[in-house]
Amino acid sequence: MTTCDRRTVLKTLAGASMLAAAPGLTLAQGAGTFRIGALNPVTGAGGPYGGGMQKMIVAAVEAVNAAGGAGGRKLEVFAEDTQTQPQAAVLAAKKLIEINKVQAVLGTWASGVSLAVVPLTNDANIFLMHCSGAPALSGPPANAKGLGYRFQATNDQFGRAFAEICAREGFKRPATMAFNNASGIGNTEGFRKAWEKKGNKVVETVVYEPSQPSYRSELQKVLAAKPDVIVMGSYLADTTIILREWFQTGENQKWIIPGWAANPDLIKALGNEVTEGLISVESVSNEQSQAFKIYDAAYQKAMKQSGLNNAYAAMTWDMVTVLALALEAAGPNADIAAVNAKLREVANPPGKQVSGFAEGKEALKAGKINYEGASSVLDFDQFGDVTPDFGVSFVSKGQLSRKYIVKI
Amino acid sequence: MASFVELVLTGITSGLVVGLAALALTLVFGIARFANAATGDMMTVGAYAAVVSMAASGSFTLGVVAGAGAGIVVALLAHLLVFRRLAARAPVTSLLASIGVAFVIRAAIGVAFGHQQKVFGLPVVRPWRIFDVRVQPIDLAVVIAAAATLLVVFLILYATPIGRRMRAVADDRSLARVSGISPDRVMVTMWALAGGVCAVAGVMLGAKTVVSPDMGWDMLLPAFAATILGGIGHPVGAVVAGILLGVVQEIATPFVGFTYKIALAFFVLLLVLLVRPAGLFGHSEGAR
Structure with missing residues (x-):
């Protein structure tokens, strides 16, 4: 017009x-x-x-x-x-x-x-x-x-769940690796606080930058502390690279990883041998x-x-x-x-x-x-946060299967 | 001591990836006179082409070749459709256009392959131990691929007539022109080389990490740093600077921590430029 x-x-x-x-x-x-x-x-x-x-x-x-x-x-x-x-x-x-x-x-x-x-x-x-x-x-x-x-769940609560799992699985020397953002560090700091409250120590803490061609020096620092388990605050891409490089070092640790990173895509990317025994943690419904x-x-x-x-x-x-x-x-x-x-x-x-x-x-x-809700018992704290339960899954022969529920 | 050597090895392989990307940047800068912001995304093209052809054929070597081919095709297309038409304008026009090309490539890859990560699916193997130093087979493959690529590029640059013409254009464009050198053929060869080098760097990066639409773009800043450190427009300098930055980053991290790893590369860059403003290998005659 x-x-x-x-x-x-x-x-x-x-x-x-x-x-x-x-x-x-x-x-x-x-x-x-x-x-x-x-x-x-x-x-x-x-x-x-x-x-x-x-x-x-x-x-x-x-x-x-x-x-x-x-x-x-x-x-x-x-x-x-x-x-x-x-x-x-x-x-x-x-x-x-x-x-x-x-x-x-x-x-x-x-x-x-x-x-x-x-x-x-x-x-x-x-x-x-x-x-x-x-x-x-x-x-x-x-x-x-x-x-x-x-x-x-908050990232902090995920960290607390990680600490419960560590205690239940009998780990003594956990180390942490976190992606450098609020969510990644929130997970591992939450873990450290809860774990130290139980009177334990975290043997090594590494915060890493995203998008690196290799995470080997970060891994070397963590592995030098001789941990028996490594607790992650990570995402899928960096977890894929870190686990591959870890396997290539020839070391044998267990891993506790949030469910959004330790999922079927991770297993598909790395294969059964590397992912055997990984512990994947996610919040579950009521x-x-x-x-x-x-x-x-x-x-x-x-x-x-x-x-x-x-x-x-x-x-x-x-x-x-x-x-x-x-x-x-x-x-x-x-x-x-x-x-x-x-x-x-x-x-x-x-x-x-x-x-x-x-x-x-x-x-x-x-x-x-x-x-009492479908997603959790739905009791809000002073911040408007709830406390869901966490499902703990283990990878065995390329399959994730839930073994137990952790309440915090 | 063994762990120190391992850090150096890690630095060399990471540095080679950055160095190859810097080589592609510096080739374009030396001859077409602009910083090609699509360098990273041309790496991504190579990685995706290699992943797809490796999934189809099962051969990693074939994947590398297919990746390089795809990189060459995309770089030539970018030259013919965009950069050749802008050659007469100010270099900043081409720089801005290259950012646009980068967006187009990344978006096209995102639409075609999705944003979920892909992997090469190379067998994950335990390392070889040589004098107590752990050596990864994949790193050896990366070093061999990089060495082969460098050999080809430097043979073309320094042992062929077209390479001599490229260097002539890089040195003095108008003098080259009055000597009867056609800039068109030089440009085509240069873009093919740059695209191929980018793609090989992308395949190496993808084999070491994961393949995603953003992977190349994320490497652009380190590649720029290596280009400047090596002396803009200087092919050997770009590769040496890439390796230097990689090694310095790795061996310094036990002392400065990992969050400052990336900043450290730029600190080294700053120091070198204070002493040698033209970069490690650059001449002090201004824009090259």
Whole structure:
């Protein structure tokens, strides 16, 4: 279009004024709804989990609405994709907050994404419930307003789990190697603190830089201390290189590695001989709970596979459930602060243990409740962090199999 | 003592990878007069081509050859489609364009192969022990591949007519032109050489580590450091500087720690440039 006549201008103006009026309209309609943004890694590195995470938010919201809503309000979901990238996540969060006027953002995955989104949710004074491990998400500035809730284990908790495993396996001389970032060092420092609390010593600590053609000098330093086990805070690529070079030195140690690095891809890259006996640690869902059974049924219905395959979907299921219970406890027309004040009350003890929204709504009439979640027992500490259990798997003949669960 | 020797060996093999990348950088800089930021991604091309052809054929040697071939093809394409058209403009135009070429190559690899890491799947073997020093067979392969590549490059540069013409253009472009040297053929040969060298460096790096779309880009800064240290535009200097930086990094880490490993290379660079502003082998006649 090269010209712009009066009629077109008028039409545009009329359209714009209607748009401007629209937020008022939705607010008027939305008095009876609580709006949730489902901001998940549908594509990118989180792709294997994101689709299921988003579907479980929708499924949990349907369950809440079927039980008559929460606090007199129906829940409404607006779904977006983070692409597992901070830039894309920020754009999507802006859209959710400014256009959809959501009152909670649920299910961000990967620390970089959550750290990028949390300033936006803080500015808007709304909830951010996420599945990220970085310790920085616990305190200020990221969680200065106390509106951030973490449903995944922190890197520090991973470190504590590593210490439990070391003790249980009878290791005496552990050494650590960490990728030089908050997550890597968080794992090994958490381990060191917990291990020293048990009255033990870490024989060597190495922090390494990423993207090196070789990690042999780092390994040489660690191996010179004659450790019997090496505890890692690492990712897949660097773990692949380090383990290959370690095997080539001819030494024989055991390894304790976080599950996101010690996975089937690592075994595929290195072969059975190198990976034999590796210990892989990951946080696991609250698999024996009633809440998990309810979640699992919903997951199987939506995804045609077991809920065990997606620990993060159990987390997003719990996000909606616990948020709805807090809404119910806060009563009609409660604002975000009032809902936030009720969140720990419905999730933590004391109170009657409940496993789902409908059951909790009923029990709230009688008194306090304690939601025991599908992802963990879901008791939030002062930082809004939970303490999940950890599954310990061993590699044998190229297969990962879980041997036991560690509670911290 | 044995551990010290092992550190030196590690430094030499890491340094050879960086040195080869620096050689490719310096070839382009000497003749086309710009810093080619796509050098790292041409390494990545070589590594992916080698991984794919090795998976298909089962032969690592064939993989190296296929990788080198792919590197040559991509470098020539970059020359024909981009850099040749910009030759008349200021060098900074080509530098910026090379950053664009780097992005295009990396994105294309990401789309074609995904961002999951790939490995060559070479057998992981226990080391040989020679006088109590552990020697890795893969390191020996890296040294042999690097030596062969260097031999070919230096034979072409110093023992063939086209090599003499390349050096003539590098020394004085207008003088070379009035002597009847066609810059077109010199450019084509230079890009083919640079692409091949990059690709071999990429294959070596991939065999030692893992193959991913970002692997080459991550090596660009160390390669720049080696290029400058060796004297910009000086082929022997680039390789020697690469090895020097690798060895210094490795033997110093027991004293300074690993987090300062990379900074240390730049500290050495700083020291050398303070004493010899033109680099180890460079002449002090300005831009070469």
